[in-house]
Amino acid sequence: GENVGLHLPTLSVQEGDNSIINCAYSNSASDYFIWYKQESGKGPQFIIDIRSNMDKRQGQRVTVLLNKTVKHLSLQIAATQPGDSAVYFCAEEGSLRFGNEKLTFGTGTRLTIIP
Amino acid sequence: EPEVTQTPSHQVTQMGQEVILRCVPISNHLYFYWYRQILGQKVEFLVSFYNNEISEKSEIFDDQFSVERPDGSNFTLKIRSTKLEDSAMYFCASSERPGGAGGYTFGSGTRLTVV
Numbered sequence: 001g002e003n004v005g006l007h008l009p010t011l012s013v014q015e016g017d018n019s020i021i022n023c024a025y026s027n028s029a030s031d032y033f034i035w036y037k038q039e040s041g042k043g044p045q046f047i048i049d050i051r052s053n054m055d056k057r058q059g060q061r062v063t064v065l066l067n068k069t070v071k072h073l074s075l076q077i078a079a080t081q082p083g084d085s086a087v088y089f090c091a092e093e094g095s096l097r098f099g100n101e102k103l104t105f106g107t108g109t110r111l112t113i114i115p
Numbered sequence: 116e117p118e119v120t121q122t123p124s125h126q127v128t129q130m131g132q133e134v135i136l137r138c139v140p141i142s143n144h145l146y147f148y149w150y151r152q153i154l155g156q157k158v159e160f161l162v163s164f165y166n167n168e169i170s171e172k173s174e175i176f177d178d179q180f181s182v183e184r185p186d187g188s189n190f191t192l193k194i195r196s197t198k199l200e201d202s203a204m205y206f207c208a209s210s211e212r213p214g215g216a217g218g219y220t221f222g223s224g225t226r227l228t229v230v
Contacts, residue, residue: 042224043206043223046218046219049215089157101148102148102160102171
């Protein structure tokens, strides 16, 4: 069946360093990908998204890379700060041409920034 | 910044009882969703709702679940006869357009504990 999953469940990074969080997906029809950040006791918070017709997108301190050949998605966070400590989820969405509005989430990676 | 508001933040109920989880989506949003997250696991889609009807639902969303938009502002999830395995965080989300690209905004969730 379709699956979106993460390679590493936990990641610790020194403050100021860059971090990379990875995600694998298996639905080749996925059209749209989002990274969410979830802090304790809160709902998922949008970080950055990318469409399947792109392979890279940059935001403020964050970059998402999409490799459709190997169905791999990554989130790079530059110059990490203590506030970046959270669980990060990738999510994918199928084509809306088929009425598919739901997000399928990966299992999450806990990122801890070490001061 | 507009928010999705969920109440209560924590609900404890006895097995077999009915619960209603409430959500106030962002006022100009037209698409509404419920997701749940069992402790330590990934966020899972339950149901999407548009134009006063369900547009998509998952296998989890069986006959014990129902959703309603009783007035112009609230969006509710009812669980008719709760089971122990219904214990989870339940997140409401809304978007201006269908799907993730429509800018899903998640609420902070309701933690449901079934005892």
